């Protein structure tokens with residue numbers, strides 16, 4: 001047995017003007033779950049505490065709550081000392097009990113068709129990963145698109161796709177999904193990471209529904225324009241200034257000191273054509289830290305803007321060209337700087353080489369310490385780096401070496417999933433939310449590691465938004481300045 005202290009959200013609409021937290025210390029068995037702690041509080045300390053549960057074994061979804069801000073099933077989550085237990089981020093009825101009905105009512109049901117056709121084995125295999133939902137609404141509680149639009153949400157999309165795959169259903173699932181907000185999803189992947197059943201809603205439901213919508217001619221015009229540009233030029237944005245690859249004008253960049261590693265660089269459309277300075281800064285940092293960089297000139301767009309918006313007709317051509325560009329040079333590690341490209345190469349390609357984000361490269365091989373800058377910075381986790389690639393600590397490790405870091409909640413900035421081009425009002429509303437969080441930190445600058453985020457956030461904050469490598473390079477310049485030499489200009 002052990003004592004455990006927890007903070008629990010309390011709100012009784014009949015008595016309380018506003019919610020507050022109560023702190024309880026209670027004796028529980030080793031390995032007790034959060035639900036056991038709630039039972040103990042209810043039985044021994046405060047019988048007025050309200051919470052939901054049923055199966056006690058992760059099957060019914062009733063007990064979903066937030067622990068330290070993250071949605072979990074209380075019956076499956078091991079209780080730790082000093083945790084905070086709150087209701088899901090939905091309308092609260094009392095204490096930890098939220099109102100599930102408004103969302104559950106929007107989840108579509110099967111409309112029986114007259115056809116006698118039954119699902120094939122292959123239909124069932126595809127439907128299966130979408131059928132495991134236990135209606136806990138963890139996914140709904142974290143969806144940014146639902147906060148600022150009328151989007152019905154991730155589990156509603158999961159169900160539309162599940163029914164679209166079922167020959168016994170007669171509903172027009174694609175048209176319904178588009179009407180319900182299919183194109184408002186930012187591809188942030190928060191729903192997948194929150195789902196206790198690990199249902200990959202963004203890739204297995206939303207992108208699939210968008211592909212079916214494309215076949216019906218329902219792709220948003222702005223997304224069609226991007227696809228046409230990629231098809232014509234190999235790039236998802238227009239050339240308006242000299243590109244990174246033109247400015248570098250060499251296939252290999254040699255480091256200044258001994259070579260620690262040789263890597264290929266997948267540049268990505270945005271760093272090549274919109275933010276070339278950030279990519280040039282990255283090259284300086286790699287040069288200084290013993291990394292030889294090979295930049296194949298034939299590389300093209302990774303296809304992420306097409307995959308996220310369901311336009312797949314010439315995706316395989318892009319993939320082949322990119323893979324061949326690195327394979328023919330015998331490159332075994334390819335580095336990305338763009339979170340979206342990295343996530344795409346890691347999750348949507350089958351590459352014969354290893355793919356690493358630049359923060360992984362720099363922390364794996366180690367960096368020369370830069371000078372510390374007298375700056376307070378906050379870091380925006382790009383969704384496709386944090387959730388798409390599971391990279392959280394490496395950027396922070398690098399940032400802490402050069403400036404003071406103050407963390408902020410890891411929320412979506414609204415630039416992904418084709419939302420910035422297709423639904424600019426939604427993108428602006430999410431960008432504003434990101435801007436408000438930045439303000440709360442009191443930071444002097446915002447650091448990120450994704451060109452889409454950097455570009456979008458810059459429009460919603462008055463603080464400078466910089467790439468990690470730009471800040472590291474500033475640290476090196478300061479170090480050189482202090483030493484009185486001019487290694488870096």
Ligand code: SF4
Pocket residue numbers: 139142143144145146153154184185186187188189190191192201202206
């Ligand atoms: S990926 Fe993000 S925006 Fe899209 S449904 Fe999931 S939580 Fe919502």
Ligand code: SF4
Pocket residue numbers: 061132133134135136137138139140154155158191194195196197198199
């Ligand atoms: S999809 Fe996952 S997170 Fe969403 S309601 Fe179903 S089980 Fe819960």
Ligand code: FES
Pocket residue numbers: 052053054055056057058059060061062063064073074075076
């Ligand atoms: S009580 Fe059923 S999932 Fe937790």
